Amino acid sequence: MAKAFFGGVHPHDGKAATNGKPIEQLAPPKQVVIPMSQHFGAPCKPLVQKGDHVKLGQKIGETQGLGAPIHASVSGTVAAVEPRPYSMGGDVLSVVIDNDFQDELSEEVVAPADPDLLSVEEMVEIVKNAGIVGMGGATFPTHVKISGGIGQVTTVIINGAECEPYITGDHRAMLERPEQIVGGCRYLAKMFGVDKVVIGVELNKKDGIDALNKTIAETKAPVVVQPLRTRYPQGGEKQLCQAITGRQVPPGGLPSAIGCAVFNINTTCAIYRALTTGMPVVRKVVTVSGSGVVEPKNLECPIGTPVRELFDACGGLKDETFKLIAGGPMMGMAQYTADISVAKGTGALLAFALDENKTVDDPTCIRCGRCVEACPMHLEPLYLYQFVQKKLVDELNDYHIMDCMECGACAYICPGRLHLTQSFKAGKQLVKDDAAKKKAAAEAAKAAEEQKGA
């Protein structure tokens, strides 16, 4: 039986533009711009400088604390190491490489002799060195999630919901790369010591479910596919855990609190590739779609490919295009420039040219309560909005603003067209700033007290 979670909405999914289109390989770009911060955690430290020759798969960015290393996605010469615009906002230190089109493979890329004989520790180390992060957009370092969950996690879930409108890269991977997904599941089962892995897939990808089940049956893999009701945000980690296990992640907690670990479909493919070929994350599947794109497609390209090249490969942008988004329309980031490049977390590039921007001059709450019904985190968006406007930090904490996953379901359903999600991002920052201020004050008071006693 298909399973679901509390709340949610049914936006127009826009997937028909690309879900029937196989993943195409983009022509190699002349230059790639590889940001040193493509993950949750501290930015990487560049290991190369201008003029250096680099090879495909060579490590060019080293972690500094929580993070994942970054690798050259083409071979060639480093043209610059400098800040460049980044899809997640601002400018980020980036390594710019002029492609020599030789695809000269780095000696660092070594396939394990027999992946099935690797110990759990060796597998985690390979995942770490391959720079794998949550490829669905969360970009949390995968080796940290695995090593932190070993011994605690009893349910390993693969997120095949792909509930964000327009995005179809995971769906295409189910159809075109099911052996990588199922193979990755097999390794995850071994790492966590569980007897099966569950892949949750929304029912709007019936052919994807069939393709996975066929591969599971052929390979006798310890994997089951759980069909899910099509409802946004089914792919939220907490919603997925609830739909599959019936258990709820406690407020402020992570899936590991209820014994779950969740991995994205393309992350699972990356784990498989790293363990079987030694190849780190150097390529990304990106859905290029929206009413502003002449011919929407699913494209695979080297990390760091300028997004203009992806739009050009789709026939370019229509003149009326008024908005670019990196990611999906619900959780993606609107871009002020097209001078950004593809990063590990870039699942989609959307351009809009029609009347999709449903804003009004005077957003007004009519107290209809629809945002409360839609919120999958059981929050009360209408009150949170008022508290943010008045900067009432205590009330924001009391109403659990930090549990907001910024899914956009409330903003989508709101007939008053309030900028709810945007305001909650600002509200969460208010709470963080306040907590930092209080911590600094407490530390200063403690230091003064110690000084007095000295």
Ligand code: SF4
């Ligand atoms: S959905 Fe919008 S208009 Fe309705 S109560 Fe919530 S904030 Fe107000």
Ligand code: SF4
């Ligand atoms: S954006 Fe936040 S408040 Fe709005 S529905 Fe999603 S989780 Fe709830």
